[in-house]
Amino acid sequence: MALIDLDKISKVYRMGDMEVHAMREVSLAVEEREFVAVMGSSGSGKSTLMNIIGCLDRPSSGIYRLDGREVSRLDRKELAHVRNRTLGFVFQSFNLLARTSALDNVELPLVYAGVPARERHARAKQALERVGLGQRLDHHPNQMSGGQQQRVAIARALVSGPRVILADEPTGNLDSRTSIEIMALFQELGAAGITVLLVTHEPDVAAYAARVVVMRDGHVVSDARQAPRPAAPDLLTAPPATTTTTGNTTNTGTTTGSGPAAAGALPVAPKGASA
Amino acid sequence: MNPLETFRVALRALVRNKMRSFLTVLGIIIGVGAVIAMVAIGEGAKARVEESFASMGSNLLIVLPGSTSSGGARGGFGSMPTLTWDDLRAVRSEISSVRYAAAVLRSTVQVASEDQNWSTSASGTSPEYFSIRSWRVANGRSLLDSDVETSTKVVVLGQTVVDKLFGASADPVGQTVRIKNIPFEVVGVLAKKGQSAMGQDYDDGVFVPQTTFQSKIQGGLQKFLSGTIFIGATSAEGTARAEAQITSLLRDRHHIAPGADDDFSIRNLTEMANAQQEGTKTLTTLLASIAAVSLLVGGIGIMNIMLVSVTERTREIGVRMAVGATPLNILLQFLVEALTLAVAGGIIGVAIGIFTAGRLAAKFGWPVLIRPDVVAISVGFSALVGVVFGLYPARKASNLDPIEALRYE
Numbered sequence: 001m002a003l004i005d006l007d008k009i010s011k012v013y014r015m016g017d018m019e020v021h022a023m024r025e026v027s028l029a030v031e032e033r034e035f036v037a038v039m040g041s042s043g044s045g046k047s048t049l050m051n052i053i054g055c056l057d058r059p060s061s062g063i064y065r066l067d068g069r070e071v072s073r074l075d076r077k078e079l080a081h082v083r084n085r086t087l088g089f090v091f092q093s094f095n096l097l098a099r100t101s102a103l104d105n106v107e108l109p110l111v112y113a114g115v116p117a118r119e120r121h122a123r124a125k126q127a128l129e130r131v132g133l134g135q136r137l138d139h140h141p142n143q144m145s146g147g148q149q150q151r152v153a154i155a156r157a158l159v160s161g162p163r164v165i166l167a168d169e170p171t172g173n174l175d176s177r178t179s180i181e182i183m184a185l186f187q188e189l190g191a192a193g194i195t196v197l198l199v200t201h202e203p204d205v206a207a208y209a210a211r212v213v214v215m216r217d218g219h220v221v222s223d224a225r226q227a228p229r230p231a232a233p234d235l236l237t238a239p240p241a242t243t244t245t246t247g248n249t250t251n252t253g254t255t256t257g258s259g260p261a262a263a264g265a266l267p268v269a270p271k272g273a274s275a
Numbered sequence: 276m277n278p279l280e281t282f283r284v285a286l287r288a289l290v291r292n293k294m295r296s297f298l299t300v301l302g303i304i305i306g307v308g309a310v311i312a313m314v315a316i317g318e319g320a321k322a323r324v325e326e327s328f329a330s331m332g333s334n335l336l337i338v339l340p341g342s343t344s345s346g347g348a349r350g351g352f353g354s355m356p357t358l359t360w361d362d363l364r365a366v367r368s369e370i371s372s373v374r375y376a377a378a379v380l381r382s383t384v385q386v387a388s389e390d391q392n393w394s395t396s397a398s399g400t401s402p403e404y405f406s407i408r409s410w411r412v413a414n415g416r417s418l419l420d421s422d423v424e425t426s427t428k429v430v431v432l433g434q435t436v437v438d439k440l441f442g443a444s445a446d447p448v449g450q451t452v453r454i455k456n457i458p459f460e461v462v463g464v465l466a467k468k469g470q471s472a473m474g475q476d477y478d479d480g481v482f483v484p485q486t487t488f489q490s491k492i493q494g495g496l497q498k499f500l501s502g503t504i505f506i507g508a509t510s511a512e513g514t515a516r517a518e519a520q521i522t523s524l525l526r527d528r529h530h531i532a533p534g535a536d537d538d539f540s541i542r543n544l545t546e547m548a549n550a551q552q553e554g555t556k557t558l559t560t561l562l563a564s565i566a567a568v569s570l571l572v573g574g575i576g577i578m579n580i581m582l583v584s585v586t587e588r589t590r591e592i593g594v595r596m597a598v599g600a601t602p603l604n605i606l607l608q609f610l611v612e613a614l615t616l617a618v619a620g621g622i623i624g625v626a627i628g629i630f631t632a633g634r635l636a637a638k639f640g641w642p643v644l645i646r647p648d649v650v651a652i653s654v655g656f657s658a659l660v661g662v663v664f665g666l667y668p669a670r671k672a673s674n675l676d677p678i679e680a681l682r683y684e
Binding site: 051054056057076077080081083084085089091095096097099108109111112113114156160 | 277280284291590591593594595596597598599600601602603604677678681
């Protein structure tokens with residue numbers, strides 16, 4: 001049985017007298033360890049899909065099974081428990097708690113899971129080390145670059161050992177080189193056995209996924225598997241084929257990994273104005 | 276999420292906005308501080324009044340002789356002796372609720388030692404008087420029944436008189452003082468009693484047997500008692516009963532027709548003390564209403580700031596919900612924040628109140644009594660205010676839709 005199993009899910013919002021059909025009988029199955037990108041323009045229903053998969057919202061009709069359990073009819077409290085134990089979220093705007101250290105931010109899901117303080121520290125530290133921020137445990141979000149903040153957010157999503165990580169435009173606020181680093185991290189997580197669902201409107205980002213689902217007007221219009229573009233770190237350090245470095249100007253310069261010139265080696269998609 | 280964790284998160288949020296948190300609870304600080312200070316001072320004043328009433332004597336009734344009325348000029352109580360020695364004996368023997376009864380005959384006299392003299396009040400009385408006034412002898416002995424029976428020329432001195440005639444540290448027992456030029460042997464010195472509520476010095480007086488008083492200091496009519504009768508009732512509750520019984524006994528003995536005025540009057544000091552306490556009670560009620568109003572205002576302040584805080588932290592609430600906070604977790608977080616604010620305000624208020632009361636008391640020389648129950652009630656009430664006024668913002672936070680909250684700018 002699929003890890004995520006959506007069966008004829010519809011979502012209708014009421015706005016005054018108007019009914020907005022955000023999703024129309026969408027059926028989708030995602031297996032364990034899959035790396036899926038959901039694409040679509042704004043208003044296509046992809047965000048609604050993510051909210052429902054992420055147990056932040058409930059469908060108007062249809063059945064959603066997560067890890068074999070029907071979660072489409074759970075109440076707010078039970079949904080909170082599912083989010084806490086089974087899911088991890090990564091947002092476009094990072095959504096870290098301000099004036100709170102990286103370690104405390106990452107500990108947050110464990111606090112709500114009732115994990116004792118000592119174990120919490122250890123696990124949060126481990127998660128931060130896993131995303132390459134072992135040296136910045138005490139840094140506050142305003143002391144970190146966008147890429148580092150997103151790594152903290154990924155560590156936070158990882159720390160409770162979730163089955164699925166949901167990422168909503170995780171590279172939307174990052175420059176292209178940092179984006180590649182973040183995508184590399186997601187691929188790594190996928191390889192480690194975590195299912196990754198990614199919402200994006202950039203084909204370039206979707207290229208790193210093994211499966212691309214395209215939505216339009218509340219329907220799935222295409223669902224295709226592909227060979228994912230590798231974003232392995234060693235590729236980042238490879239000698240550049242061209243020497244263009246213009247795509248790199250927004251880099252804060254404090255991200256871990258390769259030198260600035262490396263970014264030029266990769267296809268730098270023209271970042272859409274919609275980012 | 277355990278309670279300690281919730282408290283830690285709340286505390287951190289409050290510390291992050293120190294100034295705002297402080298200003299928010301200022302209303303509660305002032306309210307509680309004012310109450311604690313006023314109650315402490317009020318209790319001090321009350322204790323002083325009680326003390327002064329207690330020093331006059333416990334369960335005390337004073338029977339004054341009646342007034343004269345000659346040619347339209349009324350003389351006031353005590354202007355005519357209407358009480359007789361037989362009345363005293365009857366009161367003493369016939370009324371069950373009377374424990375002690377003593378005649379007090381008074382006159383201002385000049386008292387002289389070897390080298391000093393002093394004008395003071397001399398009282399002719401019997402040994403019961405000291406029991407009625409709960410007045411101990413510090414040195415030597417009190418008056419004895421035998422002194423009264425045999426009209427011995429002995430005197431018991433008040434401390435002020437000792438100071439004036441012999442000096443503060445002297446022991447005059449066994450020495451002789453002259454009252455109206457008649458030598459009296461000093462047999463005892465009374466313990467210091469201090470001042471009455473009106474500022475009269477109790478210790479400025481000398482006491483001689485009533486029989487000696489009549490024969491040597493101020494002659495009186497044989498039958499009439501030219502002074503007052505001090506009564507000690509058996510209990511505080513018994514004073515009213517004793518008053519009624521004495522009234523009926525004396526009216527009967529004086530053959531006063533029903534409807535006619537008494538030819539004597541009875542002062543009930545317990546009732547005076549109770550009246551004083553009524554006044555204190557009114558003051559306490561007034562203070563409590565001021566406290567309630569200021570706490571209400573403080574509570575509204577807390578609610579206001581908590582609502583602002585919920586709006587400001589909408590995204591944070593969204594994030595917390597996304598990573599698994601239940602609505603209850605969020606509700607408790609904000610409720611505990613409001614509660615912490617209110618209780619902290621209450622505690623600071625108590626500290627400021629105690630400090631203020633101490634300063635004021637030191638300045639005016641009052642005793643300060645901090646009542647633990649008032650402190651507990653103040654802090655408890657602050658906590659209640661925190662919960663009541665924190666509930667609405669906390670509910671608002673916990674009812675937020677996580678998607679909306681995450682999207683909030």
